[in-house]
Amino acid sequence: MKCIYFSLRCIGLMLLMLASTAGAAKRQLPGDIVRMLSSYNVIWDTPSRSGSLESMPVGNGDITANVWVEDGGDLMMYIGKSDTWSEATRLLKVGRVRVSLSPNPFKNGIFSQELNLINGEILITAGSGADRTTIKVWVDANSPVINVDASSAKPTSMTCVTEIMRPHDVTFTGGGGHPLSASYTGVRDSPVPPSESADVLVPCKDRVEWYHRNTSSMFRTILEKQNVGELADKYADPFINRTFGAAITGKGMIAVNDSTLASERPAKKQNVSIVALTAQTDNVAQWQSRLDDILKTVGSIPAKTAYMRHCSWWDNFWNRSWIFLSGNENARIVTEAYLLQRYMIACQGRGAYPIKFNGGTLTFDYKGKNGDYRNWGPGYWYQNCRLYYWPLTASGDSDMKKAWFDMYMNNLALQSDVTRKYYGHDGAFFPETTNFFGLYIQDDWGWNNTGKASQTRWIRYHYEGALEMLAEMLEEYNHSRDEAFAKNYIVPFATQVISFFANHWPTINDRYRFIPANSLEQYWDCLNPIDYIAGLTHDINELKKLPENIVGSKLREEWDNCLRRLPPLPKTPDGKRLLPAEEYGVDRNFENPECYTIFPFKLYGMGRPDLDVALNTFNHRKFKHSNCWSQCAIQAAILGQSQLMEEALLKNATARDPEVRFPAFWKPGSDYVPDLDNGGVLATAVQHMLIDNLDGAIILLQALPDNWEADFKLRAHDNTVVRAKAKGKTLKELQVTPRSRANDVIIPDNNK
Known part of the structure; x- marks a missing residue:
């Protein structure tokens, strides 16, 4: 044959x-x-x-x-x-x-x-x-x-x-x-x-x-x-x-x-x-x-x-964009995975509702169940869905993020009403597991629950999702500079989300004391979880960069006050590593909350302060698996760890069930087949391997392996398009549009 x-x-x-x-x-x-x-x-x-x-x-x-x-x-x-x-x-x-x-x-x-x-x-x-x-x-x-x-x-x-x-x-x-x-x-x-x-x-x-x-x-x-x-x-x-x-x-x-x-x-x-x-x-x-x-x-x-x-x-x-990698078989396998993941998102990314992480609309007969079946049912898990939406901005596919942003904006009024009813204060919280119309997944809330918090402790105080959604919106604005988007999406969403965090917990000595709180699903009933603090730190600092005609002085003052009251990022006594929270208990899942400071909130990384702290934190992370929703490949790319990133990417790219024929119908992992967040992690990591943004600079090739070649076209901040060819850290061709942005290109030296 x-x-x-x-x-x-x-x-x-x-x-x-x-x-x-x-x-x-x-x-x-x-x-x-x-x-x-x-x-x-x-x-x-x-x-x-x-x-x-x-x-x-x-x-x-x-x-x-x-x-x-x-x-x-x-x-x-x-x-x-x-x-x-x-x-x-x-x-x-x-x-x-x-x-x-x-x-x-x-x-x-x-x-x-x-x-x-x-x-x-x-x-x-x-x-x-x-x-x-x-x-x-x-x-x-x-x-x-x-x-x-x-x-x-x-x-x-x-x-x-x-x-x-x-x-x-x-x-x-x-x-x-x-x-x-x-x-x-x-x-x-x-x-x-x-x-x-x-x-x-x-x-x-x-x-x-x-x-x-x-x-x-x-x-x-x-x-x-x-x-x-x-x-x-x-x-x-x-x-x-x-x-x-x-x-x-x-x-x-x-x-x-x-x-x-x-x-x-x-x-x-x-x-x-x-x-x-x-x-x-x-x-x-x-x-x-x-x-x-x-x-x-x-x-x-x-x-x-x-x-x-x-x-x-x-x-x-x-x-709009492309990435082609060569140099060895691993590069070819990763390229195929990236292209087919992007294709699958294009097939289902412009509908009325966001793509489901557990199969999207591409489910099929599997393990004796027909195409109507999917593990984890009809709800949206933020930690899963975000992973295939993050890479759409750099690839130029922002039109496919509309349903994702719209779902949260459409649910903002209901979540604000629910917050007022439950807690008697302003703002809006968003559950980690939610219906497309809002509220908790009912089984998570509980059918006989008369209280004000979900019965399941996995997500009872898990509020990171709204902060990361805001980070996604801000990244979209940094690329497009679309003031209408900032006015109609970012400002109203940020106003309610930050108001929730500012009003929901007590202050002691003019500092928030975030307890009770989750650090993702990983730790329950924490004190001052790092995902809250990192998310608010990142988001407010980005919000403060918005033009004055978009954000008035009153909002700026409120956000400054919130930022000022945040507790410091929790660290080890010697200050060399970040911790999941100031106080936390036993492991409940397989997540590394302390690494959220690297991604998605990007307080640390190549070109950013205290890279040694980030590397120590990442190298000491407890869970070092790949596939599904694990972010190790993304964080390795942001830290310039080429070898580790390549190993993780290959695991994502080969996460296949041998009974399933199409190479990008990723095996279920913790979700269902095709596991779209597995491909989303790969796509996000591959992009960060090639391009990142920092304070007006365009960072290229921060994690491209020395024996890999790349031909890529990707989007950067400020409506910038970068087309380049490279091998390792050596740039062979570069075309930046507009040309003035070529002066902002930086290729980091990972040996320093």
């Missing part, structure tokens, strides 16, 4: 280059980058023998598809979307679709399935000569539609079937011991068992249509159980009447039955389009009317025009 694979790959790359030129005549991406990126296309020369375990992802930022070809059978798709929340609060699949061709080209002969990164599409080839068939699967980057385009050397017939995933109403009554309980995390302990209604097939003549509609909701119950039921009428219920589904259409195709669309006659070219929609409507007819409108809009755009616009979007995406 090696010879066949090699020829298919060579032919595929040549066809790809031609298709790329035809699909995007005004391509922005330089030719050498096109060639390098194409060399990382994922190519398979056999169909999938284990179903969706061997699927390949494609998406448009909101709608995704896991695509696979059954061995000797049909083309299959799991369809995902960012806003398909069920009445039981779970994020479900839109559906599962089967596409069949007759005669069947997949029965035998040559086969190739290729992820064409350049155009964000999957290309499938089966057979040869008179029996050759090619299929292109692409999710329109500009419209909510999946396209399946088939072309055969001789006429074929196409059949498309929706395989309803939820044919019956389901009530979850299993509790914590049930095999599916982890998927219901948040509501599995509910005294009233959560339920999900059946999907509905809609009889149609010219299409296949189905939907899921929430006729019940747990929203009011959750608010009441968290002792803020009076707020249920103030805030819109995000679950009730939420309807999501899809319609399958195709030129020259008719509905054979409610679930099957088939071509009227054989043809050499066949196409089906799958349009997906989520909306909260008073009735199903309104949802169907919106679906009709989308179908008309999509149908009014010529297919060639839609495809060219789609290719142009992906061309623009890949031209």
